[in-house]
Amino acid sequence: VTKKLLVLPGDGIGPEVMNEVARVVAWMGRARGIAFDISEDLVGGASLAVHGVPIRDEVIVAARAADAVLFGSVGDPKWASVGFDLRPEVAILKLRQELGLFANLRPAKVFDALAEASTLKPEVVAGLDIMIVRESVGGIYFGTPRGIETLPDGTKRGINTEIYTTPEIERVARVAFDLARQRGNRVCSVEKCNVMESGLLWKQVVTELHAREYADVELTHMLADNCAMQLVRNPRQFDVIVTGNLFGDLLSDLASMLTGSLGMLPSATLGAVDAEGRRPALYEPIHGSAPDIAGKGIANPLAQILSFAMLLRYSFGMEEEAALIEQAVANVLASGLRTADIMSPGMAQVGTSVMGEAVVRELDKL
Amino acid sequence: VTKKLLVLPGDGIGPEVMNEVARVVAWMGRARGIAFDISEDLVGGASLAVHGVPIRDEVIVAARAADAVLFGSVGDPKWASVGFDLRPEVAILKLRQELGLFANLRPAKVFDALAEASTLKPEVVAGLDIMIVRESVGGIYFGTPRGIETLPDGTKRGINTEIYTTPEIERVARVAFDLARQRGNRVCSVEKCNVMESGLLWKQVVTELHAREYADVELTHMLADNCAMQLVRNPRQFDVIVTGNLFGDLLSDLASMLTGSLGMLPSATLGAVDAEGRRPALYEPIHGSAPDIAGKGIANPLAQILSFAMLLRYSFGMEEEAALIEQAVANVLASGLRTADIMSPGMAQVGTSVMGEAVVRELDKL
Ligand SMILES: CC(C)[C@H](C(=O)O)[C@@H](O)C(=O)O
Ligand SMILES: CC(C)[C@H](C(=O)O)[C@@H](O)C(=O)O
Numbered sequence: 066v067t068k069k070l071l072v073l074p075g076d077g078i079g080p081e082v083m084n085e086v087a088r089v090v091a092w093m094g095r096a097r098g099i100a101f102d103i104s105e106d107l108v109g110g111a112s113l114a115v116h117g118v119p120i121r122d123e124v125i126v127a128a129r130a131a132d133a134v135l136f137g138s139v140g141d142p143k144w145a146s147v148g149f150d151l152r153p154e155v156a157i158l159k160l161r162q163e164l165g166l167f168a169n170l171r172p173a174k175v176f177d178a179l180a181e182a183s184t185l186k187p188e189v190v191a192g193l194d195i196m197i198v199r200e201s202v203g204g205i206y207f208g209t210p211r212g213i214e215t216l217p218d219g220t221k222r223g224i225n226t227e228i229y230t231t232p233e234i235e236r237v238a239r240v241a242f243d244l245a246r247q248r249g250n251r252v253c254s255v256e257k258c259n260v261m262e263s264g265l266l267w268k269q270v271v272t273e274l275h276a277r278e279y280a281d282v283e284l285t286h287m288l289a290d291n292c293a294m295q296l297v298r299n300p301r302q303f304d305v306i307v308t309g310n311l312f313g314d315l316l317s318d319l320a321s322m323l324t325g326s327l328g329m330l331p332s333a334t335l336g337a338v339d340a341e342g343r344r345p346a347l348y349e350p351i352h353g354s355a356p357d358i359a360g361k362g363i364a365n366p367l368a369q370i371l372s373f374a375m376l377l378r379y380s381f382g383m384e385e386e387a388a389l390i391e392q393a394v395a396n397v398l399a400s401g402l403r404t405a406d407i408m409s410p411g412m413a414q415v416g417t418s419v420m421g422e423a424v425v426r427e428l429d430k431l
Numbered sequence: 432v433t434k435k436l437l438v439l440p441g442d443g444i445g446p447e448v449m450n451e452v453a454r455v456v457a458w459m460g461r462a463r464g465i466a467f468d469i470s471e472d473l474v475g476g477a478s479l480a481v482h483g484v485p486i487r488d489e490v491i492v493a494a495r496a497a498d499a500v501l502f503g504s505v506g507d508p509k510w511a512s513v514g515f516d517l518r519p520e521v522a523i524l525k526l527r528q529e530l531g532l533f534a535n536l537r538p539a540k541v542f543d544a545l546a547e548a549s550t551l552k553p554e555v556v557a558g559l560d561i562m563i564v565r566e567s568v569g570g571i572y573f574g575t576p577r578g579i580e581t582l583p584d585g586t587k588r589g590i591n592t593e594i595y596t597t598p599e600i601e602r603v604a605r606v607a608f609d610l611a612r613q614r615g616n617r618v619c620s621v622e623k624c625n626v627m628e629s630g631l632l633w634k635q636v637v638t639e640l641h642a643r644e645y646a647d648v649e650l651t652h653m654l655a656d657n658c659a660m661q662l663v664r665n666p667r668q669f670d671v672i673v674t675g676n677l678f679g680d681l682l683s684d685l686a687s688m689l690t691g692s693l694g695m696l697p698s699a700t701l702g703a704v705d706a707e708g709r710r711p712a713l714y715e716p717i718h719g720s721a722p723d724i725a726g727k728g729i730a731n732p733l734a735q736i737l738s739f740a741m742l743l744r745y746s747f748g749m750e751e752e753a754a755l756i757e758q759a760v761a762n763v764l765a766s767g768l769r770t771a772d773i774m775s776p777g778m779a780q781v782g783t784s785v786m787g788e789a790v791v792r793e794l795d796k797l
Contacts, residue, residue, distance in 0.1 A: 140625065154625045184663055189550045205571070205593060206626050213628050220597040223632030227571060227593070231586040257677070259506065259520045260572050262579050266589030291719075293659070293685040294693070297550055311623070315681055319659040327660070353657075 067102040068381060071131035073124070073160075076109040076153055077354025078364035078417075079137025085366035085421025086135065086373045089390060092425050097386060104131075108160075109139030109153035109354070120156040125163045129345065133380035134160065135373060136349035141356055157349075162202050164345040166334040167233070168240040169201035169313065171351060173300075173320035176329055178398040182407050183325030185297075195303045195320050196248065198241040199313025201334055203233045204263075206310045229263045229309065234270040236337065241307035242279040249304030251283040255292045255312055264289075267309065289316070296320055321351045328352055328365035328406040329394075331372035333379050346380045348372040358405075362416045365404035367394055370424055393427035400427075433468040434747060437497035439490070439526075442475040442519055443720025444730035444783075445503025451732035451787025452501065452739045455756060458791050463752060470497075474526075475505030475519035475720070486522040491529045495711065499746035500526065501739060502715035508722055523715075528568045530711040532700040533599070534606040535567035535679065537717060539666075539686035542695055544764040548773050549691030551663075561669045561686050562614065564607040565679025567700055569599045570629075572676045595629045595675065600636040602703065607673035608645040615670030617649040621658045621678055630655075633675065655682070662686055687717045694718055694731035694772040695760075697738035699745050712746045714738040724771075728782045731770035733760055736790055759793035766793075 074083040093099045106112075106124045113119055119139070128134050139153040160166065173195040175183065183190045208226030215221050238254070245252045254271040256264030268286055275284045287295065289312045295302060296316065300323050308316060321330045330352070336345035350368030358364055371394060378387035402423050403412040415423070440449040459465045472478075472490045479485055485505070494500050505519040526532065539561040541549065549556045574592030581587050604620070611618045620637040622630030634652055641650045653661065655678045661668060662682065666689050674682060687696045696718070702711035716734030724730055737760060744753035768789050769778040781789070 149628060149631060152625060158626070184552055184555045184665075185550050186552055205591075208590075211628055213632050216596075221632055221636075222594060222596045223627075223629035224574075225593045225627045225629045227591045228588060230582075230588045257680070259518060260524070260680075261589075261591045262515060262577055263589035263591045265515060266579050266587055270587075290680045290684040293681045294688040297663070297685060297688040299550075311677075312681075314623070314626075314656045315659045315678075318656040319663060319685065322660040322663040 067100070069131045070101045070103045071127050071134045072103055072105040073108045073134060073136045074105070074111070075137035075139040075156065075354060076111055076141045077138060077356045077359040079139070079354055081359070081362065081364050081417050082350070082366040082369035083135070083137050085417060085424070086369050088421050088425045089370055089373060089428070092428050093386065096428065099383075099386065108156035110141035110144045112156065113144055113147065113151065113153060119151060119153050120159050125159065128160055128164055132343070133376050134347040135376060136160070136347050137369065138350065138352065138354040140354045158206065160347060161334060162207060164347065165202060165336040166345060166347055167200060167202045167337070168237050168335045169199040170244070170333045170335065171197040171199060171313075171317040171321065172330060172332070173197065173317070173324050174326070174330070175324045176326050176395070176398060178395070179326045179329065179407055181325070181409055183323060185323055190300060190323055190325070193300050193324055195300065196244055196305045197313060197317040197320055198237060198244065198305060198307045199317055200233065200237045200309050201313070203229055204310035227261065227263045227311070229267055231266070231270050234267050235274050238271045238274050238307055240335070241305050242275070242282050245282050245305040250281070251285070251304035253285045253287050253292070253303055253306050255287050255289050255306055255308035255316065257289045257312070259288060271307070292316055293319060296323060317351070326407065328404065329367050329371065331368050331375045333375050335379065344380070346376070348376040362418065363405050364417050365406050366417050366421050370394065370421070389428060389431055390424070392431060393424050396427040397423045433466070435497045436467050436469045437493050437500045438469055438471040439474045439500060439502045440471070440477070441503035441505040441522070441720060442477055442507040443504060443722045443725040445505070445720055447725070447728065447730050447783050448716070448732040448735035449501075449503050451783060451790070452735050454787050454791045455736055455739060455794070458794050459752065462794065465752065474522035476507035476510045478522065479510055479513065479517065479519060485517060485519050486525050491525065494526055494530055498709070499742050500713040501742060502526070502713050503735065504716065504718065504720040506720045506722070524572065526713060527700060528573060530713065531568060531702040532711060532713055533566060533568045533702060534603050535565040535698060535700045536610070537563040537565060537679075537683040537687065537698045538696060539563065539683070539690050540692070540696065541690045542692050542761070542764060544761070545692045545695065545773055547691070547775055549689060551689055556666060556689055556691070559666050559690055561666065562610055562671045563679060563683040563686055564603060564610065564671060564673045565683055566599065566603045566675050567679070569595055570676035593627065593629045593677070595633055597632070597636050600633050601640050604637045604640050604673055606701070607671050608641070608648050611648050611671040616647070617651070617670035619651045619653050619658070619669055619672050621653050621655050621672055621674040621682065623655045623678070625654060637673070658682055659685060662689060683717070692773065694770065695733050695737065697734050697741045699741050701745065710746070712742070714742040728784065729771050730783050731772050732783050732787050736760065736787070755794060755797055756790070758797060759790050762793040763789045
């Protein structure tokens with residue numbers, strides 16, 4: 066069975082860090098005899114520059130046909146004044162929606178070797194390991210009516226609509242409960258039910274699903290503002306957090322920054338298993354396109370490499386190979402190599418490709 | 432001229448901490464000859480218990496007639512299953528909307544004596560002083576259509592609508608720019624313009640207003656997810672942050688938790704100056720009703736006392752008296768008294784009323 070991968074490096078540092086994944090892919094062929102059928106395409110600003118759109122329909126089709134998508138990042142200030150429907154971010158939003166990738170899994174994990182990089186006190190974050198499950202094809206990101214309209218008096222109105230339905234909430238909550246069973250067995254569901262009816266429904270549906278099918282998992286509820294506070298006050302109280310698209314966007318970025326390892330964190334976005342047992346999936350780093358450091362060869366490639374490890378695990382069941390990559394990354398860190406974003410006194414600062422090469426060298430030793 | 436105050440203690444620890452403000456009010460009469468015409472009423476769960484509604488129309492009328500409202504906090508798990516329209520939180524939401532209190536000013540400030548209480552490293556938060564200006568009568572909190580509807584197949588749909596108009600954005604941005612001129616002269620406007628048209632309009636309107644009237648102030652723009660990260664990574668980069676209702680809810684709670692002084696932080700919510708020069712205003716602590724510690728006499732009254740100081744400054748121009756209260760609070764902390772929430776080794780732990788009495792004793796010395 067060939068393993069079909071679609072690689073979409075995107076903008077900014079995306080192509081640079083993706084280059085380093087290519088080394089790991091090559092190693093998999095060389096050392097483990099695992100071949101991938103890889104195609105690559107443009108998305109985001111990179112696609113706008115060549116094709117005039119942030120993502121072509123062919124790319125969506127190719128993504129559907131692939132077993133997994135490895136995504137870099139999109140977003141580029143160069144395209145700030147392009148129309149709203151043409152902005153680079155449309156690429157990732159369309160991929161999520163068209164492939165039905167409703168569950169965005171965002172681990173916030175402290176790498177022991179990097180704990181000192183956190184702005185939080187070591188005793189607050191040591192060993193931190195949260196999994197945020199963010200709904201990613203619904204909510205205010207996609208609801209209609211939406212847009213900007215001009216009123217008769219010349220003033221303007223910007224409108225967006227948050228919608229969540231019972232099945233949308235249930236399917237993402239299931240992912241969270243299932244994950245919790247393999248981890249700390251605790252789920253915290255986050256909404257703003259004291260202000261928003263969509264949040265009230267969210268809470269009710271999660272509560273009922275829990276009572277029906279997941280009573281063995283510990284379930285708590287938290288308001289989104291309180292969750293933002295609790296993540297700072299005592300982040301280790303959390304195991305799995307499940308929340309909507311917009312809250313998940315903020316809270317997962319917040320949680321990953323707590324770790325001090327933002328440049329290290331991968332993510333997976335999963336769809337529903339279809340009749341043939343196939344599950345669409347996209348893997349991307351938590352970090353963005355970082356246009357300020359793009360092209361300098363200093364970006365940290367480890368989140369992209371770890372996204373590839375996550376891909377091996379979730380899409381191909383290649384647990385052993387995934388663990389090898391993760392071990393190689395841990396060993397590289399232990400050896401003292403650091404890119405600029407995770408640099409600390411006494412360590413050796415290196416660029417993107419030296420870091421990528423080092424991972425492959427560690428893989429060779431394993 | 433009598434100074435008409437409406438005092439609304441609300442739920443949980445609200446009444447306890449409000450008791451301590453009464454001591455400070457009494458001191459103002461005794462020591463400075465300043466009398467207030469004070470009336471008090473029930474809101475939130477406290478009002479539900481007696482009147483069956485979270486806030487009566489008479490209370491809104493009284494709030495309009497007052498020169499300023501001093502609010503405690505609302506929210507009580509006892510009322511979790513009351514209908515959505517009757518929940519305790521409706522009290523504060525209605526006050527904000529009916530009085531047109533559109534600018535919620537939330538300082539996130541580190542008290543030197545408490546810097547060690549932060550979960551962040553001291554070198555990251557020392558001297559932190561951010562002012563978050565949160566729009567508070569618009570956005571997804573109030574937009575329609577909203578509600579939960581049952582579809583023909585029995586599933587449910589929860590809906591909320593985010594709306595922002597040019598004038599709504601302009602008036603709150605003005606407050607932010609005006610405040611910035613009295614502080615660090617920098618405003619960061621926060622939205623999610625890469626996903627939401629309401630955020631795109633927000634950014635455009637702030638940009639245009641800035642160019643027209645506030646070009647002397649430094650303006651930057653940030654996406655809300657990035658802002659959540661930057662608040663953890665390097666909070667001191669911010670001076671004034673201006674943002675919508677929902678982002679402001681999360682980001683201001685996050686920012687205040689960074690300080691380690693959550694129980695210390697007051698807030699002001701201001702409306703528009705009317706034809707007679709009157710400006711409706713409400714003052715409340717950032718913290719909530721804390722039902723878990725209500726009735727135990729251990730709550731920290733300092734945020735409520737500092738909210739009263741803010742009231743004196745913003746609603747009555749009594750800068751001198753406001754500064755006296757703030758100095759008294761600083762002296763109490765310097766003397767080593769701490770409530771449980773800000774307790775640290777070597778300090779003397781005291782309850783709510785001992786803390787309140789200590790503030791008055793320090794006022795006597797000034
Ligand atoms: C690029 C952007 C549209 C995206 C989002 O808001 O979902 C990003 O911030 C993310 O979290 O993956
Ligand atoms: C009590 C609640 C409705 C309120 C809000 O969400 O605005 C509170 O969290 C706040 O921030 O003042």
